[in-house]
Amino acid sequence: MKRITLIVVILALATMACSITRATSEAPAAPQASTAVISALPTETALQPVQTILEPVSQLVPAKPSQVDLGVIYFTDFDKNDADWDEFSTENSQIAIGDSRLTIEVHRTMWETWTNPKAKPVDQPVVLETTAQLLYGAEDADYGFVCSYSGSQNYYTLAAHDDGTATIHRRKDGVPTLIAEATDLPIHKGGENHLRASCLDGFLQLEVNGILAVEVSDSELPLGSVGLLAGAYDEANIKIAYDWFAILSYQNYPSWDEEIRPVDLLYKTSFEHNDMAWQEGRGSFGDAFFREGKLEISTSNTSWVTWSIPQNLIIDTPVFIEVEAQGAEGSSYGVICGFQDADNYYGVLTDNYYAQIFQTSHGDSQTLDHVWISPTKRSDLNRLRVMCMEDKIRMDLNYEPILEVPVDLTPGAAGLVARSEYIPDTKVAFDNFSVSTAEEISRGNWDNYPEFWTYSTGFDNNDLNWDEGDWDSANLHIKDGRYQIKVNNDEWEVWALPHGLEVNSHVLVDVDAQRDFGPLDGGYGVVCSYQDSDNYYALVIDDEGYAEIYRWLNEKYEILAHSAEAPVNMGSSNFLSASCLPDRLSLEVNGQLVLDLEHDEAPLGMVGLLVRTPSEGGLQISFDNFNVTQETYQE
Numbered sequence: 317m318k319r320i321t322l323i324v325v326i327l328a329l330a331t332m333a334c335s336i337t338r339a340t341s342e343a344p345a346a347p348q349a350s351t352a353v354i355s356a357l358p359t360e361t362a363l364q365p366v367q368t369i370l371e372p373v374s375q376l377v378p379a380k381p382s383q384v385d386l387g388v389i390y391f392t393d394f395d396k397n398d399a400d401w402d403e404f405s406t407e408n409s410q411i412a413i414g415d416s417r418l419t420i421e422v423h424r425t426m427w428e429t430w431t432n433p434k435a436k437p438v439d440q441p442v443v444l445e446t447t448a449q450l451l452y453g454a455e456d457a458d459y460g461f462v463c464s465y466s467g468s469q470n471y472y473t474l475a476a477h478d479d480g481t482a483t484i485h486r487r488k489d490g491v492p493t494l495i496a497e498a499t500d501l502p503i504h505k506g507g508e509n510h511l512r513a514s515c516l517d518g519f520l521q522l523e524v525n526g527i528l529a530v531e532v533s534d535s536e537l538p539l540g541s542v543g544l545l546a547g548a549y550d551e552a553n554i555k556i557a558y559d560w561f562a563i564l565s566y567q568n569y570p571s572w573d574e575e576i577r578p579v580d581l582l583y584k585t586s587f588e589h590n591d592m593a594w595q596e597g598r599g600s601f602g603d604a605f606f607r608e609g610k611l612e613i614s615t616s617n618t619s620w621v622t623w624s625i626p627q628n629l630i631i632d633t634p635v636f637i638e639v640e641a642q643g644a645e646g647s648s649y650g651v652i653c654g655f656q657d658a659d660n661y662y663g664v665l666t667d668n669y670y671a672q673i674f675q676t677s678h679g680d681s682q683t684l685d686h687v688w689i690s691p692t693k694r695s696d697l698n699r700l701r702v703m704c705m706e707d708k709i710r711m712d713l714n715y716e717p718i719l720e721v722p723v724d725l726t727p728g729a730a731g732l733v734a735r736s737e738y739i740p741d742t743k744v745a746f747d748n749f750s751v752s753t754a755e756e757i758s759r760g761n762w763d764n765y766p767e768f769w770t771y772s773t774g775f776d777n778n779d780l781n782w783d784e785g786d787w788d789s790a791n792l793h794i795k796d797g798r799y800q801i802k803v804n805n806d807e808w809e810v811w812a813l814p815h816g817l818e819v820n821s822h823v824l825v826d827v828d829a830q831r832d833f834g835p836l837d838g839g840y841g842v843v844c845s846y847q848d849s850d851n852y853y854a855l856v857i858d859d860e861g862y863a864e865i866y867r868w869l870n871e872k873y874e875i876l877a878h879s880a881e882a883p884v885n886m887g888s889s890n891f892l893s894a895s896c897l898p899d900r901l902s903l904e905v906n907g908q909l910v911l912d913l914e915h916d917e918a919p920l921g922m923v924g925l926l927v928r929t930p931s932e933g934g935l936q937i938s939f940d941n942f943n944v945t946q947e948t949y950q951e
Contacts, residue, residue: 390436391562394418399433409546418558419451420546427552428473430462432543433561441516441566443688444542446558447508448476453554455479455505458547460522463515465541472537473545474513474522474530478505482529484520488536496520496532508559512669515542516566526645526668533796564688576703576710578636578752583629585749586907587611592626595731602734607745613734614743615647621665623652625731629751632727634705636754639732640747640907641698643667646739649746653704655729662725663733664702664711666718673709673721684709685721697891697907703754704730714941716774747907771817771944775799780816790927800832801840801927802936811843811852813924821946825923826893827939834935836860836886839928841903844896846922853918854926855894855903855911859886863910865901867918876901877913889940896923 409429410421448459460475469490484496514521518535546556602615602622641649648667655661659679672686701712710720734744791802841856863882893904
């Protein structure tokens with residue numbers, strides 16, 4: 317599709333702000349006071365003998381604005397013009413607020429129009445949200461945001477299009493430049509699309525319907541005003557409707573003064589079968605079933621939650637809970653703990669935009685704390701850690717600390733929960749659930765404890781002196797929140813190490829990896845037990861589904877295990893989890909164990925990342941969310 321310079325209608329923009337909501341300015345809240353417990357209807361064919369279960373279901377009601385502090389700079393549902401938005405009508409375009417929405421019409425080809433709430437100026441990094449709909453007109457019409465506006469000649473636009481594309485443009489000194497573009501996005505053609513933009517200092521990101529669409533690092537323009545836009549290209553007469561608009565101040569992720577670590581594993585399951593009397597069945601408001609190695613929980617009504625608990629798992633201690641979750645649009649997911657009965661428990665819920673910790677006590681429910689997550693930490697596969705201590709509950713999402721609240725918790729049962737936010741009949745699939753006893757360790761006293769120590773990076777910066785540079789054979793750079801390794805030579809192997817990371821034990825390593833371009837049979841993965849360039853182990857896959865564990869020992873290459881059936885997402889992100897343990901080497905791909913090898917010869921050594929080419933060079937791999945866990949026993 318064409319992306320040509322647009323003639324612009326110049327409107328005086330002021331800075332603006334945005335809050336994150338669904339269809340209301342009120343935040344999602346905890347389950348209402350009366351928690352109903354209902355008997356499930358007959359179940360589907362189950363993996364174990366069919367049980368009659370009690371399926372807890374709670375209805376959620378919005379909190380009053382006075383009950384919460386969202387850090388929102390501005391929100392409007394366009395019931396009225398509450399912030400001096402530009403409204404006008406000319407032969408070229410029209411902007412109007414009415415019938416609880418803002419509409420922008422463009423009647424001229426190659427024309428762009430925007431507006432802003434001039435009464436709500438801001439001068440800080442912000443996150444913007446809205447829902448937008450193309451009411452009529454060509455599918456390549458622009459709708460979305462303006463940010464960093466300092467005049468009609470200098471601003472960014474972050475736009476989506478009903479043809480499935482998303483773009484970020486920079487106009488500097490009147491010269492427009494396309495600086496990022498993506499295609500094949502999950503656009504609701506002719507329907508409402510949820511847009512979210514992060515307008516930060518030197519970084520821009522656009523999400524469409526909960527999916528990261530396009531992002532770019534660009535510091536050409538300073539922070540400035542924001543607004544909403546519409547644009548027409550080769551075909552005129554388009555109309556865009558915005559139902560609400562919000563601006564949220566950018567929030568940094570918190571950090572914890574004390575580390576909570578797992579100690580003794582109490583229970584672990586990949587949901588191949590119902591081994592702990594999980595509540596399973598169908599009820600009037602939701603259902604829970606084991607399907608294809610997942611626990612699927614769905615809720616039929618919006619603003620309701622459904623949970624399932626392993627009833628034979630007895631918990632009488634603080635616990636460290638981990639789980640992976642994949643949710644449909646409009647769903648949230650989480651964990652419950654300290655469960656005594658349906659009227660007394662704690663819950664943690666997130667949809668990757670909003671997170672909350674709530675308590676139900678004697679049937680009365682309240683949100684203890686909440687946070688808007690900006691920018692979002694969304695991933696195709698989300699990893700949630702919840703630490704339920706006697707005096708606090710803490711949650712991490714995709715290895716980032718998100719929220720902690722003080723509590724007075726009595727240990728009790730733990731389980732999984734799903735909620736339908738604004739779309740009925742949503743479903744969440746859970747996998748790799750584990751519960752361990754938990755212990756809190758002051759960061760200053762780690763040497764006194766046996767510990768699980770974790771290093772995590774999203775490659776926002778080079779924090780541990782990773783290899784970077786350009787050579788004839790390869791290019792290694794940390795860029796746009798990813799570590800990119802490009803191998804130019806044929807039959808070549810390149811590894812990269814975090815030289816500032818001291819490894820003094822065997823390790824567990826996981827990372828997200830994606831082939832950007834190059835041969836399908838190019839390998840990529842993890843290096844461990846690295847001694848020098850002639851002695852190390854590697855656990856790799858390629859986009860054709862081949863996986864291999866091999867080692868170089870005194871310049872000799874040896875394959876230790878291999879498989880041709882790895883569940884690889886070709887051309888997309890793959891989650892790799894490598895275990896380099898004293899007696900075992902294993903590799904999981906996208907949650908499935910692919911290679912598992914008894915091996916007691918691997919020495920301690922450095923860890924890192926690796927890319928190799930077969931007979932053809934020109935392979936680039938992008939790595940993200942690199943995590944190392946090593947177990948250290950101090951005498």
